[in-house]
Amino acid sequence: MPSYYNVCPQYALGELPMASIIPFIKEEDGVFDAVTARLMSGAFNTACLSLQGSGQPLSVYASVAVRIIAATKRGERDPEKLKDLALASIDKR
Numbered sequence: 001m002p003s004y005y006n007v008c009p010q011y012a013l014g015e016l017p018m019a020s021i022i023p024f025i026k027e028e029d030g031v032f033d034a035v036t037a038r039l040m041s042g043a044f045n046t047a048c049l050s051l052q053g054s055g056q057p058l059s060v061y062a063s064v065a066v067r068i069i070a071a072t073k074r075g076e077r078d079p080e081k082l083k084d085l086a087l088a089s090i091d092k093r
Contacts, residue, residue: 019048024065029073036072043068043082050087060090 021044022037032040047064067086076082 019045021065021068024062025069029069032072036077039077039079040068040072040082043079043086046079047083047086050083051090056090064090 018041021040024044025032025037044065047068048061051060051064064086068082071082071085076085
């Protein structure tokens with residue numbers, strides 16, 4: 001399993017200061033400028049916070065990151081919308 005699966009859970013446990021989306025960006029996703037990467041990480045961080053304590057498997061965090069990256073590639077730049085799009089189909093019990 002790739003090491004990026006550890007990013008959000010470590011954050012949720014208080015071991016990292018902020019969840020970063022950078023480890024989830026693949027070469028085929030292209031290159032994002034620093035501002036865009038920061039807003040994507042902010043959306044990912046907020047999404048991770050909303051999932052904290054929900055008992056979601058690690059694959060859900062990866063799915064959230066992939067959805068944020070995909071929405072950004074389609075042109076979305078609003079961090080709140082990116083978060084909402086990524087979490088839309090996840091049961092957060």
